Amino acid sequence: MSAGGTGAARRAASPGGPVLRPGHRLRLLEGGQALFVAMEQAIDRARHLVHVETYIFVFAHQALMVAEALERAARRGVEVRLVVDAVGTPEVPAEWRTRFGAAGVQWCQYAPLGRLGLLIPSRWRRLHRKLCVVDGVVGFCGGINLIDDCDDVVLGRLPTPRLDYAVEVSGPLLAEMQATMERLWWRLTAMRYAQSREFGAAWQSWQVARARRDPGLRRWWRAWLRARDAGGRHDPAEPPTVVGARATVLWRDNVRHRHDIEHAYLRAIERARREVVIANAYFIPGRRLRHALARAAARGVRVRLLVQGKYERFLQYHAPRPVHAWLLRRGVEIRAYAPSSLHAKVAVVDEVWATVGSTNLDPISLLLAREANIVTTDRRFARHLRERLDHLLREAGEPLEAGALRQRRWHERARDWLAFAVMRAVLFLTGHRY
Numbered sequence: 001m002s003a004g005g006t007g008a009a010r011r012a013a014s015p016g017g018p019v020l021r022p023g024h025r026l027r028l029l030e031g032g033q034a035l036f037v038a039m040e041q042a043i044d045r046a047r048h049l050v051h052v053e054t055y056i057f058v059f060a061h062q063a064l065m066v067a068e069a070l071e072r073a074a075r076r077g078v079e080v081r082l083v084v085d086a087v088g089t090p091e092v093p094a095e096w097r098t099r100f101g102a103a104g105v106q107w108c109q110y111a112p113l114g115r116l117g118l119l120i121p122s123r124w125r126r127l128h129r130k131l132c133v134v135d136g137v138v139g140f141c142g143g144i145n146l147i148d149d150c151d152d153v154v155l156g157r158l159p160t161p162r163l164d165y166a167v168e169v170s171g172p173l174l175a176e177m178q179a180t181m182e183r184l185w186w187r188l189t190a191m192r193y194a195q196s197r198e199f200g201a202a203w204q205s206w207q208v209a210r211a212r213r214d215p216g217l218r219r220w221w222r223a224w225l226r227a228r229d230a231g232g233r234h235d236p237a238e239p240p241t242v243v244g245a246r247a248t249v250l251w252r253d254n255v256r257h258r259h260d261i262e263h264a265y266l267r268a269i270e271r272a273r274r275e276v277v278i279a280n281a282y283f284i285p286g287r288r289l290r291h292a293l294a295r296a297a298a299r300g301v302r303v304r305l306l307v308q309g310k311y312e313r314f315l316q317y318h319a320p321r322p323v324h325a326w327l328l329r330r331g332v333e334i335r336a337y338a339p340s341s342l343h344a345k346v347a348v349v350d351e352v353w354a355t356v357g358s359t360n361l362d363p364i365s366l367l368l369a370r371e372a373n374i375v376t377t378d379r380r381f382a383r384h385l386r387e388r389l390d391h392l393l394r395e396a397g398e399p400l401e402a403g404a405l406r407q408r409r410w411h412e413r414a415r416d417w418l419a420f421a422v423m424r425a426v427l428f429l430t431g432h433r434y
Contacts, residue, residue, distance in 0.1 A: 017267050018260070018375060020246040024171030026374075026381050027241045028356065030388070032149040034239075035140060035166045036065045042134045042168075043069040051081045051181050053131045054146045055088035055358075059096050061148035067096060074103040081185055082107035085127040087118070088145070108188050125254060128369035129358045130166070133178045141177070141249065141374045142166025143281075143345040143358050152341055154312045163279075163392070164343040165385075167356045167374045173249045177372075180251060184370075245378035252359060252371040261359050261373050262366050266292050268349040272301045275351070277389045279306040279337075279344040282360040284320045284423065289361060290327065297331035306344075306393055309336030318419035321405060328402035335397025345373075346385060354382040363423060 029035045043050050043066070050073050052066075059067055074080040082100075084092070086109040092100070100107055110127035118124060130146075133139040142165050147153070149161035250264055251257040269276055269292040276296055283305060285293070297303045307324070311317045324334055345361075348354045357373025359365045376382070406413075 018248045018250060018264060020248045020375065020377055021172045022244060022246050024169060024173065024245045024247040024376070025241055025243050026245045026247060026376060026378065027168040028239045028381065028385055028388075029140075029142070029144075029166045029168060030239070031161050031164060032062055032144050032147065033161070035142070035144050036062050036146075038168050039132055039140055040065045040069040042132075042138050042140075043073050046073050046078045046134050048135050049079045049081075049133075050135075051131075051133045051178065051185070052146075053083045053127060053129055053181060053184070055085045055126065055128050055130065056145035056147050056153065057082075057084045057089045057092070058145075058147040058151060058153070059093050061151060063146045063148055066146055070105050071099055071103045074100075074105045080105045083110055083127065083181075083185065083188065084108075085110045086112045087126055088128075106189075108185075110184075110188065124364070125368045126364075126370070127184075128365060129372040131177060131181060131372055133174060133181060136174055136178050138168065138170045139174050139177050140166055140168055141358075141372055142356050143343055145343075155310060155341055158340050160340040162341045162343050163337060163339075165346050165356050169247065169374060171245075171247065173247055173374075177249055180372075240380070240384060242378050242381045242384075245376050245381055247374060247376040247378070250355075250357075250373045250375055252366070252369065254368075254370075259366075261357070261371060262286075262289065264355065264373075264375055265289060265347065265361070268347070268353045268355075269293060269296050272296050272349045274301060275386075276301055276303045276347070276349050277306075277386055277393070278304070278347040278361070279342065279389055279392070280347075280361045281308050281343045281345060282316050282320070282362040282365075283307045284323055284362040286363065286366065290323060293327060293332055294330040303327075303332045304393055305332060305334045306337055306342065306389065306397055307334060308342045309338045309398060310341050312341075314415075315419050315423055318416045319423045321413075321416035322420050324400055325402050325405045328400060328405070334400045335393050336400060337392070337396055338398045339396050346389070348382050348386040348389065351382050351386050352379055353377055354385050356385070 027038075029038060050070065052070070057063065070080050070082065082105060084107070089109070092107065111123060111125070113123055129141075130144055131139065131141055144164045144166045150158045152158050152162065250260045252259075252261045266288060269289075276293065293303050305327070307320065308316070328334060345359050346354070346356045353375070355373045355375045357371065359371040359373050365371055
């Protein structure tokens with residue numbers, strides 16, 4: 001039996017939970033530089049279709065690797081689709097609009113704001129997932145936006161690279177990733193194309209692309225992977241590639257998958273026996289997640305959290321503090337990431353259940369945004385991620401203490417509760433409870 005198919009792993013998936021299928025290749029990628037190199041290589045091998053979704057795309061520094069790879073692919077006849085969120089990426093620079101247009105890169109914005117902008121609550125529902133699928137045979141999912149590791153839209157130029165993760169994946173779940181991305185793409189572009197002469201050509205292109213994603217292409221890709229693996233041993237400096245892993249992709253949207261990711265977290269935490277390790281940038285969990293973590297700590301599970309240590313915005317910095325204090329009093333260990341900005345959204349439970357994705361454990365991600373997470377019960381992948389998080393918690397995290405939070409000046413504590421109250425009021429306006 002493979003490491004990804006042990007009894008403990010199957011129990012972690014749990015009855016009633018998502019079905020994790022075997023046969024996946026997973027590689028953990030830390031930081032934008034690692035992701036962009038992997039994406040560039042995959043896009044440069046593309047023959048038929050490249051599909052990318054991202055919240056932020058900043059056309060500068062490291063992220064230009066991806067932009068240029070998309071341009072090259074389109075110029076050689078590959079169908080290239082790019083979706084960016086209109087809040088995260090309010091505009092594409094004129095130079096790149098021209099270059100994409102000349103090359104044939106198709107791109108669009110998700111939910112442009114219009115004149116009233118975010119004053120309309122329904123427009124708070126954003127496209128926050130970060131996905132890429134190439135030819136239906138290799139994909140990427142995680143929390144990393146297409147922005148240089150040392151650039152930050154709020155903090156400016158960072159002294160050290162941002163901490164974030166993504167997963168390179170191949171295997172059965174790619175079919176679902178591609179189908180979900182295609183549904184959104186055609187929903188966003190259908191009206192525009194229906195009113196233009198391009199509609200017929202676009203529809204024909206889509207049919208051709210579907211026909212090309214056939215078993216012959218998949219056989220070619222598997223042969224290429226076998227040849228690559230036979231060509232040399234794994235470089236110990238590179239993250240290991242796990243073969244044969246059980247995995248699935250989970251979604252959060254406002255229709256069929258409103259709570260899938262949250263429920264997966266809850267099932268894993270409730271079944272934890274030894275350890276829960278979470279690194280999450282904007283950690284403001286709702287009542288159910290808070291109480292699940294507290295119950296885990298009460299039954300002897302070691303619960304450790306790595307959270308954002310940098311001040312970005314008022315709500316994001318102050319609203320989590322009352323939650324932190326509540327969890328600290330119940331035995332949860334919390335450390336604030338100090339060296340740079342933390343943007344990760346990852347977790348490991350008992351070194352057997354792991355997730356990497358775009359989902360913050362906060363109300364925006366869990367109740368409003370479109371998100372995507374890879375979940376696996378492969379021990380090798382989970383152990384590797386846990387080892388990395390353990391190192392960061394010990395070496396790069398500043399411990400938070402309940403007493404120290406209580407002893408801060410009164411106006412600091414008042415800001416915390418004001419931010420928390422504002423967050424709850426905002427959710428009330430959208431019709432959500434948290």
